[in-house]
Amino acid sequence: MSRATRRLWRNEASDELKNWPRRALLVWVLCLIGAVLLWVMTIAANRAVTQSRSASAEITAIDRSDAPEQLVLVDQLAAPNSDALRRISETALTLHTRLQQGTELAASLVSNAGRVAGLAVALRQDQLTNSNDSFWQPMSESIADLEKAVRLGEVSDRASVGLISELRTRYADLRLKQSEATFAAPDTRAQEESSSITAAGVAPILMNIPWSLRLLPWLTFLLPLGCLAYGFYALQARLRERHVKRPKQGYNAVAGASQAAQMTAPAMQQNRNVAERRTQAAILQLLDEMEPLAEGDLTHEARVTEDLTGALADAFNQAVHELRRLVKQINRSSEQVRSAVAQSRSRTFSMAKQGAVQAREVSRTHDRLEQMQHDVSSLSEATQRVARYAQHMAVRTQSAAQAVARSNEALTLMRKQSNGAMRSLQRLVNSTQGIETRLADIKTASGRTELLALNSTIQAASQSSVSELAGADSGDETLNHSAQNFAELASDVSALASLLGDSTNDIDQLSDVIRDEATESLQAMQATVLQVEQTEQSSEDARHHLDEIATAANALEQAVTEIASRTQAQANGVVEVAETTRVINNITHDSANALKQAVEDLQQLENLSSSLESCVHGFRLPAESSS
Amino acid sequence: MACILFRVGKWHWAVDVASVHRVHKQVSVQAVPGTQPWFLGVSQIDGQLLPVTDLSLWLGQRPATGAVLHLHPDLGPCGLRVDELFGTQNRPLVPSALSASNTLMPGALSQVIEWKDMTFRVVDMNLLVQSPAFIAIIEARPA
Incomplete structure (x- = not known):
């Protein structure tokens, strides 16, 4: 912007000032396009970051449950969101109605759907205590059974599958809100950051998100601001052009008066026409050079000449360079995110399996301990x-x-x-x-x-x-x-x-x-x-x-x-x-369910990364940049 | 009739009290050579010799071990060693179906006396001491 401005100050010909509105409009459109693109990427990146933080928060809640003094907090959960419970109960009732219409479905599936609705309604009406035994574990088991039925193909209805997926999502939201409400503290932000660092699997995702993506929201605001500044400058230049046409207005008017004193009127008209044609040619050339950019080809650059469009070409090339760097950074980040998500999903899946085994062993140990308790009491x-x-x-x-x-x-x-x-x-x-x-x-x-x-x-x-x-x-x-x-x-x-x-x-x-x-x-x-x-x-x-x-x-x-x-x-x-x-045992069950949910969240994160990569897939980069 | 009751071997006998002079519990008998084994010998009683016969041996039984009945002098000097003496009893005589000849004892009568579930056959001592078998005390020597 500064070089273009300096170049404009060096051009003292008033003919060039006549083409100001079109140039300003072109730059305005380009900036607007870039802003929109950056805005879309920013939204996608923010969504990925938000979902990663959600998974991180849930896993952090599970990790925090290892501490004995915090087990009490888990058992004494705060009251969940009433609206979330209402949405869960409505979704579960709809699912229950749809499953009841299916004649070949097992009665246990219909019962599970009804059980989910009943649990949500009961907790909402304070008929249940908000504890792992009475609400969270039965709810998690019922939803897990429904998802298992979907995986086994017992439920093939698309609407029912969608309702089950929606039910899982809302349960995950409710669980996340519950965890945030349970573990909320004055230094919540610091704890979340520290937990995101310590949480296995999800922390690398957040760590690998580039700073450029985090700066995208600022760029989104800076670019329109720059466009506004440029428009203000264009308006000021237009006013100067009017002063050139009218003598006695500003230094341009003095310069035009002295030049007019030196040239005759036909020569001035001829020079003006030549300059106008050169300007038009330069604009057409610049438009031709900008045409591949509209198709996402970032391999081309505009030639910077001494013409009026030189400054625009320079700014255009600078924007193209930034876009190249941005697209390259997005591709690299997306690849890193996908790799990290795949690795985290594998680890989380392994942890879920180990958690299931651990839950089974803990349950068996609990049964043995009860038997041992009975035997020891008899022995006593x-x-x-x-x-x-x-x-x-x-x-x-x-x-x-x-x-x-x-x-x-x-x-x-x-x-x-x-x-x-x-x-x-x-x-x-x-x-x-x-x-x-x-x-x-x-x-x-x-x-x-x-x-x-x-x-x-x-x-x-x-x-x-x-x-x-x-x-x-x-x-x-x-x-x-x-x-x-x-x-x-x-x-x-x-x-x-x-x-x-x-x-x-x-x-x-x-x-x-x-x-x-x-x-x-x-x-x-x-x-x-x-x-x-x-x-x-x-x-x-x-x-x-x-x-x-x-x-x-x-x-x-x-x-x-x-x-x-x-x-x-x-x-x-x-x-x-x-x-x-x-x-x-209860905690292990919850951990296993949360890990399953984390696997699904990581899958969604991977999908979002893929969609982000597909957004910039249309851009073509020079060969040396991709290598 | 008053009788003296005694036993010889397996037989029980009764004799008239009048036919007995005395009863000697223990007598010293001097054997006489050349006499029958059942003739025990002679004993001196009150300065007179008394021939003593073992009535049990004479009847073919084992030697007697009891007292000696000193018969009345009217029947002649004679002492009879018996196995057991039961004393005198004055009881009525009861006829017996046994004949006088149905015994080895000479002088045995067909009358009995019953005392304490025992039957004592009455013997006439006069017939006994005069029987030839009783008198033949000399041992028969082989020719």
């Missing part, structure tokens, strides 16, 4: 019961030891008494032997008495027969009476002998019985004493063993009590770990 209860049993056993064992000690004392007393009884029985047996000795004498006397009685009886019978014979002969009564008395005496002696014999036999039998019983009792007492001694020894051993058992039971009770307390602590720890695992 069993250990507590064992502790009570051990305590009870210790008490009982002490009681048994005391009882055994008392039994031992009783056995000792019994042994002493049995020894006394044995000595008594031994004396009884000895006494029985003395009785038997005396009884033999009594038996002898009894035998003699019997014999005496028998002989007395025989003699009495003999006397009786003699007295009968003699009495019958002599009639002596005294003889008969004597024989009778003798017979009675013999009878008494016989009775006495019989009584003595019977008594002796009875005493003998009783003595035998007493001796036998005493002997048996003595033997039994000896066996009893021996058994009592053995029992006493066994009882003493049992008492020692019971003391040892009581000591061991006390130690066992203490150990089992400690085990019970530690098992309870273990159970509490397992409960906490299970709860943490459940939270991690």
